[in-house]
Amino acid sequence: MKQxxxxxxxxxxxxxxxxxxxxxKDRDNFHFIKSQVCFxxxxxxxxxxxxxxxxxxxxxxxxxxxLDEETILKKTITTFKKRFDWRKNFxxxxxxxxxxxxxxxxxxxxAASLLLGLRKIYNQENKNKVTINNLLTIGKDIGSDVxxxxxxxxxIATGKGENISMCSMPNNKHFLILFxxxxxxxxxxxxxxxxxxxxxxxxxxxxxxKVINSLLPVVSCIEPKIKQILSIxxxxxxxxxxxxxxxxxxxxxxxxxxxxLKNALRMIKIRRENDWFIWYGxxxxxxxxxxxx
Numbered sequence: 001m002k003q004x005x006x007x008x009x010x011x012x013x014x015x016x017x018x019x020x021x022x023x024x025k026d027r028d029n030f031h032f033i034k035s036q037v038c039f040x041x042x043x044x045x046x047x048x049x050x051x052x053x054x055x056x057x058x059x060x061x062x063x064x065x066x067l068d069e070e071t072i073l074k075k076t077i078t079t080f081k082k083r084f085d086w087r088k089n090f091x092x093x094x095x096x097x098x099x100x101x102x103x104x105x106x107x108x109x110x111a112a113s114l115l116l117g118l119r120k121i122y123n124q125e126n127k128n129k130v131t132i133n134n135l136l137t138i139g140k141d142i143g144s145d146v147x148x149x150x151x152x153x154x155x156i157a158t159g160k161g162e163n164i165s166m167c168s169m170p171n172n173k174h175f176l177i178l179f180x181x182x183x184x185x186x187x188x189x190x191x192x193x194x195x196x197x198x199x200x201x202x203x204x205x206x207x208x209x210k211v212i213n214s215l216l217p218v219v220s221c222i223e224p225k226i227k228q229i230l231s232i233x234x235x236x237x238x239x240x241x242x243x244x245x246x247x248x249x250x251x252x253x254x255x256x257x258x259x260x261l262k263n264a265l266r267m268i269k270i271r272r273e274n275d276w277f278i279w280y281g282x283x284x285x286x287x288x289x290x291x292x293x
Contacts, residue, residue: 013039015108016037032159034158036156036167040281041283046113055091058096072110079142084122088121101184102249152286154168171282173240174281176255189247190215204241206240215246230242
């Protein structure tokens, strides 16, 4: 990116929590979790170019979902520039394809990919390089899911989400995402979380992965439609596994082959409501290199 008119474009892939266990909390009532995560070929797109003034835009024409104002990208670039005493300005354009408030980590994905883009540009211009560890440190201050989204590959997140270890998952499975158009406040979910409701947690398995979500009882209490969605997914022929991702309200189903997935889509079409968002595809190990040119 040597000339001012060049544009850098990045994927920001959606995060899928195959499981999420709340294992405790600290004195400040921040919860400790354990979650096995993969990333999907469902992604937002961020374009980044030099500009006289800082400008963040949402491409409403090409986005499937729109925000009135993008705040996490503003926080991300402000934090990066302050940390490295960098005075460059950029025009940042976001194409939003990941549902908002779905538990798919869209905001964290956007922040993580922007950090990787800023790092690439900064390192081309400066002798003192920004490392991935630098980004991870910045990322956890922006949001608890940002470190995982910086990696954007199969992993296990623990602590408050900032402790990351790599893992492996099958690459040949087919994923179906169903978002019922309901956004639930993550803060409200954790405030109402009750450890005594653990016995009500739904459990199944995906390969050797236990599919369990500690937040499902409280989410289902706040929004009973989640139980309906999971019931629909359970009824699909040859579904290998199903559950709710993160704090919801998006739910997922996993299939062994494309024919089983297509049959499932036909069944869902019969019961589909107008405000449902449906996506299907595969996971991908994105890693740090997610640039388009």
